[in-house]
Amino acid sequence: MKAIYLSVLATSLLSVSALSQADIVGTESYNTYVEVGESTVNAGPHNDELPGIGVYTIGLSDKVDFAGLSLYSSVSNGVYTLSSPIDIDEPDHSGMGVFNFAQVSGANVYFGEWSQTGTSSDSSRTVYYVGDDTGTSVPTSGTATYSVNGINEYSGSNLMSGTFTANFATNSLSGSLANSGLAVNIGSASFDSAGNISSSNASANGSAGVVTNGSVTGNFFGSDAAALAGIATFSNRDYDTAFGGTKD
Known part of the structure; x- marks a missing residue:
């Protein structure tokens, strides 16, 4: 299943959608390897204008949505894990790194971490959050x-x-x-x-x-x-x- 997903994902990442419409906000601890924001890929299992993430092996601007990623991830305690470690010497489309992410219940909002290998000593480890801010309002009392x-x-x-x-x-x-x-x-x-x-x-x-x-x-x-x-x-x-x- 993961092999099929990676093949589809590698092809999908070549397709970028038109202008953004959603109000997607978020950030990452470091943007060397990954960058969160509005998804731009609209092909295969992925849709654009959703909370998404781009990986440097593909191109940070080519972001895939977390909803699509979750379809090919294992789940434990509400955390989705997708593991395809990157060959650091030869990074390519077949290695997307190791994702651990969760969705905030009832919201189109995600938070998690990414690294090249998933090991505790991996200096590429990056934490992030991203979500759809449309319709957000903040009380002024209470x-x-x-x-x-x-x-x-x-x-x-x-x-x-x-x-x-x-x-x-x-x-x-x-x-x-x-x-x-x-x-x-x-x-x-x-x-x-x-x-x-x-x-x-x-x-x-x-x-x-x-x-x-x-x-x-x-x-x-x-x-x-x-x-x-x-x-x-x-x-x-x-x-x-x-x-x-x-x-x-």
Whole structure:
């Protein structure tokens, strides 16, 4: 099945659609190897104008949608895994790298990680989030809690979980998520009326000890900020984490 998928994908990536229509927002921790944004491929299992990702072996501008990728991925704990490690010496269309990604429940929003080989020492590892921002609105009063999951060097059994709290009167967001090996606190994050989330004082505690002064970039999605997604990045890239969740 994966061999058939890779053949179709390699052909599909040569076809690029016309002008964008959707309001797709997101970012990645590094754009050397992958880049998220609006999908441009409209062929095979893929559709354009959706949350998507481009890989450097094909071309970062030729983005495929996550919905199409999920059709050929294995799933555990709500995380889709597609593994086609790249031959670093001879990268080509047959090796797309290793994807671990999840969809925020009820939203056209995805978050996850990518690397060339899927190993814990892979310096190409990149975390990301991307979603359709159409119809997003942010309340100006009240509070809400969000059940959030996180992906960090996903192994099949180490999905992170936690709770974030938003205060819409003060435009502030706080909270943390963790698994047995890593805890990430987003610090004192803030957001604007458009739902853009940011923080410069996130912290993480894992096998290499505590790291502070991390950065958080994210967005609210949906009516009344029904969902959120983002990434937390640190000086120790092993701690970089993608997250997403929905309002309780």
